[in-house]
Amino acid sequence: MEYIVGFTLALFFCAAAAGLGLDRERAFYPAVTMAVASYYIAFAVVDGRGGVMLAEAAIAAIFVVAAVTGYQRSQWIAIGALGAHGVMDVFHHHLVHSNGVPSVWPGFCATFDVTAAVSVGLAMIARARGATTALQMQCDGDPV
Secondary structure, X not given: OHHHHHHHHHHHXXXXXXXXXXXXXXXXXXXHHHHHHHHHHHHHHHHXXXXXXXHHHHHHHHHHHHHHHHHHOOHHHHHXXXXXXXXXXHHHHHHOOOOOOOOOHHHHHHHHHHHHHHHHHHHHHHHHXXXXXXXXXXHOOOOO
């Protein structure tokens, strides 16, 4: 069930963000990536062990750095980090043994992150192709 909910919620989230124009802001998906990276820190608080908190903060820092780099250089880096976080979710239990992580979370989060990253990537490609086609039509003298 967590996979179905993760997939459906990601599609809804991405469609809503695009429909409302929220994803047109350069900071939107880097901010989403940073928020996604922070959840395991919240679970570490539930666990209560300092070592778990430090490990989760170190992992989150990697994704925050990637999100900031994506904001500064290329949205593709932030989107790649979001997808990579989904892959990390699958292996998270091998990296950190946190008692605060709900049993359904890794499957839900992995599905959400990868679905969102793929959806956003496809939307970015479609927009780029649409802009290229419009530019070509203008250059050819065709009305846009």
